[in-house]
Amino acid sequence: MPAALELQNVTKQYPGAGGAPAVADLSLRVEPGETCVLVGPSGSGKTTAMRMVNRMVDMTSGDILIDGRSVMRSDPAELRRHIGYVIQNVGLFPHRTALQNIGTVPQLLGWPRERIVARARELADLVGLDPALADRYPGQMSGGQRQRVGVARALAADPPLMLMDEPFGALDPITRDHLQGEFERLKERVSTTIVFVTHDIDEAIRLGDRIAILREGGGLAQYATPGELLLHPADAFVEEFVGADRALKRLALMQVSDCELEPVGAVPAGSAAMRDDTSLRDALAALLSDPDGRLPIVDAEGRPIGVLALETVHAKLRVEAGAPSPG
Amino acid sequence: MSALASILSDFGEALEFIFTERESRAGGSEIGGTQLLGLLADHLALSAVALAIGIAVAVPLGIWLGHTGRGTFLAVGIANVGRAVPSIALIALFFAFLGTGFVNVALALALLAIPPILANAYVGIRLVEPDTVDAARGMGMTGPQIVRRVELPLALPLVVGGIRTSAVNVVATAAIAPLAGVSSLGDPIIAFGVYGESGRLGASIVVAAVAVATEVTFGLAQRLADPLPSTRRTVPA
Structure with a gap:
């Protein structure tokens, strides 16, 4: 069951950062099953905002609710086992095979061995990983293959919520386009709410059901569907960020x-x-x-x-x- | 020509000392040959105890410092002090303050073993990709799980490498243990009056051989400790 996610007046202030918060009074709601893309320039706090959801970063004030329950009420490790997590450089375990990597969270959750292996194979298939790669180590795979394993690993325990931090950012343009296409199809097949961070507005428009544009200093500039964003940018910042070719971007939709x-x-x-x-x-x-x-x-x-x-x-x-x- | 012959003859006598027993120079006791086996056993026991203490202290400390990211200063400092103080000086200091005997010599040698193991364990953990650790944490591993399942396996070759360096140091340095009244292969080297020239050279050869054997053994262990697949592809592409 996909989860509903709600950020309520979330602020993150790093000590000694000269008083400027990384994320300032951010409120937004992601409906179950939706993909919410956080997009913005460097220093807009998009990654920090995402990392506060699974408490990789603890917020200074405000609250984050998953299905109405504050993340602050859960043990961080336990909370994270139920939230998928994909990062730009994948962070696969180099000493584990593709299947072992995919089975990480089920293993932490104490599933029986056969169920872990069966689930890992299922996921490898779902993300389109060549079965011949199942027993390969990350060092023996290409960047695109590694990122597939990364996505499969995040989905292994069927999390109601998944966080993805620029998952396709480190790939070459052709592989990125290919994986974005696969991700669009994958979204239809898995029922999970997704928070997706990127600095690439084209990726946001292509993959997001809703887009939150953050401005420098971590404030929310606009939160809307891709179509609305292109048609009615809230202000000059958003207009500039979505680009002069927004008519073309609308045509792409x-x-x-x-x-x-x-x-x-x-x-x-x-x-x-x-x-x-x-x-x-x-x-x-x-x-x-x-x-x-x-x-x-x-x-x-x-x-x-x-x-x-x-x-x-x-x-x-x-x-x-x-x-x-x-x- | 005659110098070479003399060296060869010394060497021959030393080898003979290693493999055959004879009466000591002062008379009364058998030296050389199988008598060396007893000294070898003492030598290895002393080295093993010293190394075990060194590992027991330095590995957990190095891992903890590396995992928390604290104590760069401490780890580097200890490693450098270890490098700067000559082992003989360390042992002399130790005897001066604590006295002689097996336990004290073992502790002195353990102190010698700690810096390389500590430095390698610390560096090994710090060298694990930050993204790998971030992913482990983000998927819900606890601190100890991250150490056990991710950091330690990946750091293991370096940890074993540190142990290898220390093992060779300890085995070589244990030769001076008889100065503090503890039996080792250093006996014939130090007690010239009993063993003579051939005994000194013979025992030196044995100590060198043991050091080389230690290096080779731990080198093998280091290769076995590598959790990554060999660089050769396992599947033809």
């Missing part, structure tokens, strides 16, 4: 199938067809390089279902934006 298509008859000869589950951003790129600005669209089975025009994409953006918004 939509698919061709979200648009009204023109009838099939108007297909110009010689244009390569595009599937209707393509993102509008990719469709726009193709439209821009098409001499007529028109593309035939097919469904998943390859049947022609209409034609997408450049104007349609433009109109779609304007409709989505609705009445002219302030700012």
Whole structure:
């Protein structure tokens, strides 16, 4: 069962930090099963905020509730065994095989041996780890493989809540894109609430159900769904942080199938067809390089279902934006 | 030419001393040969006790200092003092204040054994990747579980390496134990009047051999202590 997470006026003040708190009066609520992405520049306290949830860092004031129960009422080690934890450099145990690493938390929880092994295999399969790697040591795996094991290890005991600190930050762009895609699918298959920290706004938009943008000094600038954030940035800071290309980012969140298509008859000869589950951003790129600005669209089975025009994409953006918004 | 012959002849006599018994120079007792076995046993017993005390003190202390991250100053300080004080001076000081006898010599040698073991245990724990320890903590391991399951196994080759250095030091230094009235392979080296030149050289060769054997044995142990797979791939890629 995924947990509800609530941060109530959480403040973290490191001693001797010149009076400026790392996290200042942060309040937000994550609904069960949602992925909440904490995003912000360096020094915005996003990692500190995440680490206070499993008490790797203790808060100075405020409270954090998991399913209504304060984390301060649990023994830290016991609390952490029920919260998945993934960090940027994975931190796999180099002297343990992939399967042994995945079985860490079940072992701490005292599961019987056969159940640990069965569960570890199940998880390795879930995160798409090649079975040939099960008995390899971390030193014998690539960065992407290690991070898969890291995610499997965090999910092993079926935690109601999972914390991920820039899990894909240290990977090359191609592996990162691949693992982000897998993570999107994985989210659908596991029922857990996720708090995900990143400094990459594109990653936040792609993976988050809700995004909390933190500003330097650890204050909450805006907490909204990706669509809202791109459409109605709360202030100049958020607007700058999401970037000048936020129209393009919004297109990335939509698919061709979200648009009204023109009838099939108007297909110009010689244009390569595009599937209707393509993102509008990719469709726009193709439209821009098409001499007529028109593309035939097919469904998943390859049947022609209409034609997408450049104007349609433009109109779609304007409709989505609705009445002219302030700012 | 004659100098070489003389060295070879000395060496030959020393080897003969190691393998065959003869009457001592003053007469009355058998020396050399199997008599050395008794001295060897004394030597190893003394070294083992000293090393065991050294391990019992330095390993837990080094691990604790490394785990808590406290006491860099202490660990480095002890290691440097250990390096700066010559072993003979240490033992002389010890006798001057505590007197002679097996226990005192063993303690003096243990003091000699502590710095390398302490420094290696401390460094071994500190060298474990901070991310690995952070992940262990974040998954709910308690402090002792982190030490037992993560830090110690990963630090073990270095810990054993420290023990290896100390073992060789102790075995070599135990040769001066007879100065404090404790029997060891140092007897023939020190009691020239009883053993003569061939006894001195013969015993020196044995002490050197024991030191080399100690080095080799602990070197093997160090390799066995490595929890990581060998660098050769276990599965063909």
